[in-house]
Amino acid sequence: MYNGKTLSVSKIHNQFAELCFNNQDESVNKLDLNTTRELAEAVAIMREDSQIKGLLVTSKKPVFIVGADITEFSEMFKLPKDAFLSRVKKVTKSLVSLENLPFPTVVAINGYALGGGLEVCMACDYRVLSDRASIGMPEATLGIIPGFGGTVRLPRITDISTALEWMISGAIQNAKHALEKGAVDEVVPESDLRDVALERLLDFASDLRDYKILRSLKSQPIDCDHSMLDQTCDTHRDSADKKPGRNYPAPLTLVETLRSSAKLKQEPAQELESEAFYRIAQTSQARAMVGIFLSDQYLGKQARFQIKKHEHELIKIRRSGIIGAGIMGGGIAYQNAIKGYSVLLKDIEQKALDLGMSEASKLLSKSIDRQKIKPIDGLNVLSKITPTLYNNGIETCDVIVEAIVENEEVKKIVLADIESAAREDSVITSNTSTISINRLASVLVRPENFCGLHFFNPVHAMPLVEIVRAKNSSDTTVAMLCDYVLGLGKKAVVVNDCPGFLVNRTLFAMLFGFEMLVQDGADFRQIDSVMEAWGWPMGPAYLIDVIGLDTLNHCYDSMSSGLPERFNLKKSNYPSRQIFSAGRLGQKNGRGYYQYLKGKSGRAEKQIDIETQTIIEAVSERTKSFSDEEIVNRMMLPMANEMLRCLDEQIVATPEEADMALVYGLGFPRFRGGICRWMDEVGPASLYDLGRSLEGVSMLYSPPASLEKRVVNNVLLYQ
Incomplete structure (x- = not known):
């Protein structure tokens, strides 16, 4: 009947x-422009065929529909406004046409039906879901709201709350x-x-069930x-309006849209949703x-590209060696074991080995308590880690x-x-945050097999790992480490060697x-x-206490020496x-800036320490007022300028990788899109003028030459 x-x-x-x-053309189904057009054409053909008594909706892919094609959103x-709403109406009209076919429709949902995929399913009369499948409306995680009828149909199929x-x-x-919730x-x-x-x-076509009743519930x-209704909406509004939620307008938009559309029939409710979708799409957060x-x-594609490019040269990673136990070594060993790697954990002191194994055991217990791992599976995890005081067994390790x-x-x-x-x-790596990988490689016979691995x-909680390429690191070594990092369930960003690498270099610019x-x-x-209100998970003084004043000052010295x-x-x-x-180390000994x-919970909690200001006064001017701006x-301009320099020097290849490195490595606020997208929002000219006005404070504020060129040519980092 129809082949698209x-x-x-x-x-x-x-x-x-x-x-x-x-x-x-894709490995998954998406509700993109082409799919929407073909759906409208197919529905129109079926509507004209009086012989059809019912429609089965299926997917030939392992998933149903993963949602809209997000790559189309940037241009959309x-x-x-008129063109935007016209685009939305084409989609909603095709779904309404599917919903109003003159015969029953049943959808068989496999894999995932997310966002626009679930909106397709809700346009059908009856939803049968595989026990292995999942559904959801993840639009708010993209800073937007459902725009193709999700806010209209979902509360009518389930309930408002x-x-x-x-x-x-x-x-x-x-x-x-x-x-349980009635969504299927x-x-x-x-x-x-x-x-x-x-x-x-067949039940519906034989009039054993009445599909028209199900349709009427969605239209009224x-x-x-x-x-x-107001009480329910107020409860969700208050929850969404808490501190972090103030930077994310989508949840509040959802509440108020549903509050109004719940009282309307389908068509005006859909129009209300479309207007709200347009407004939220114009926000910087979206x-x-x-x-x-x-x-x-x-970021993921870049790592997989490296692996694919050198797949015939890579050895299969089965066993890793962690040299140096303790808290960090134990954490790395645990992450390896939990992801199925056999691990050799080596140290020269039994005390350190015991601490490393204890750390791995503690992390495993927490995962079992939180039901992330079944107890029976947990028994096999620690058995994958072999502690040793000797070099025997290092020859069995594929990655060290x-x-x-x-x-x-x-x-x-x-x-x-x-x-x-x-x-x-x-492949041999060094887990370091500040020491030059090129200098470390200078003592090796096979420097091509060596990289930094930061x-x-x-380790178990932080998603990022920096793969630091030295000047002699081979492409095969980098590809093998990409494979290894992905195997650990982490995000891999490949950077070139420099003081602080990428993440710490830009972080310490801000901390300076x-x-x-x-x-x-x-x-x-x-x-x-101010910085927490701006979106950072913790302010700089609190962060310094978490890092540790001893570690911080060591890193400062490295940065001052290197740059x-x-x-x-x-x-x-x-x-x-x-x-x-003054003997303060931060959280390590209970006193730092705080x-x-x-x-009451038994855990250490941050509290104001009135003595801190007295200590600081010896090296600071008299306290004076600064505006939030x-x-x-x-705080932000040194980080921004240093990131521009890192891009100029090819420490990091692209703005995309730069942004995700700070999001995953530092908790850079997602609603600002990363440091590079934030710079684009501010604008090159504004950044340049601000830098000129502050360069008397420090050269960290002085605009890089590339920023001046961007101003002249009006070039953004993302084009």
Whole structure:
């Protein structure tokens, strides 16, 4: 009957037709422009065929429809309002046409039906879900709202509270929960999915069930007391309006849209949704979070591209060696074991080995307690880790991670010793945050097999790993490490060697800005408050306490030594040095910028320490007031400028990789899209002018030459 590139319609038995989604150009089905057009054409053909008694909707892919094609959103969001709404109407009209076919429709849902995919399913009369399938409305995680009827149909199929909960959280719902909430009508074993769906279609076609009643419920206002509606919406609004939610307008838009549309019939409710969809699409948060999604996809593709390019040269990674136990080594060993790698954990001290195994055991227990791992599976995890005091067994390791003390000379000795015991085809890495990978490679016989591998702490929780390429690192080594990092369930970003690499270099630029701001008389508590309100998970003073004042000052010295022209402070005894000199280490010993005392939960809680200001006054000007805008500018501009320099120097290849590195490595606020997208939102000219006005404070504020060129040519980082 119809054969397109994304779907087809064919006649099957019992005078039924089957609409099958099967995008020939993609590995998954998406509700993109082409699919929407073909759906409208297919529905129109079926409507004219009086012989059809029912429609079965299926997917030939392992998933049903994963949602809209997000790559189309960037251009769509730039359209004038009339063109935007016209684009939306084409989709909603095709779904309404599907919903109003003159015969029953049953959808068999396999894999995932997300966003626009679930909107297609809700346009059908009856939904049969595989017990292995999942559904959801994740649009809010992209900073937008459902735009193709999701806010209209979902609360009418389930209930208002469930619809708001699902749409605000964006969480994926398993089959059991979907059935409990009424989003689907039946859950069956995957092997029975098609047969059961056809049976239900036969029931409707034989008038054993009335599909028209199901349709009418979706087209009418929601039958509920208005005061109850307001109470439900107010509850979800208050929840969404809490501190982090203020930077994310989508949840509040969802609440108010549903509050109004619940009282309307389908058509005006759909118009209300379309208007709200347009408004939210014009926000910087929507642009940023769609950008984050696309950049994340790009980051993964880059790693997989490296692996594919060298797949015939790579050895299969089965066993890893972790050299240096303790907390960090134990965390790395645990992450390896939990992902199925056999691990050799080596140290020269039994005490360190015991600490590493204890850390792995503790992490495993937490995972079992949180039901992330079944107890029976947990028994096999620790057995994958073999602790040892000797080099015996290093020759069995495919990848070796050196994770000893952060001391360059000691690392060089250990790395040379490891190389002499390892196989010639083993890849050796150093887990370091500041030491030059090129200098470490200088002691190796096979530097082509060596890279930096910078894990972030805590290893099990932080998603990013920096693969630091030295000048002699081979492409095959980098590809093998990409494979390894992905195998660990982490995000891999490949960077070139420089002081601090990528993430720490840009982080310490911001923290140097913090030190200078406090030196100039700013209140560190106000800085923390302002930066947390801006979106950071914690302010700089609190972050320094978490890092540890001893570690921080060591890193500062490395940055000052490596990049002295910018990473220097007005006074050698800056605030964090002064606090460290007072014997304060931060959370490590309970006192830093703040003090940490046990709260009701038994855990150490951050509290104001009135002595801190007295310590700081010795190296700071008299306290004076700074506006929130001044604080943000003084903090963010050094990070922005340093990232531009990293791009100019090819420390990182693209803005996409740069942005995701800071999102995953530092918790850069997602609703701002990453440092590069934030710079584009501010604009090159504004950044340049701001830099010129502040370069008297420090060269960290001085605009890079490339920024001046961007101003002249009006070129953004994302074009």
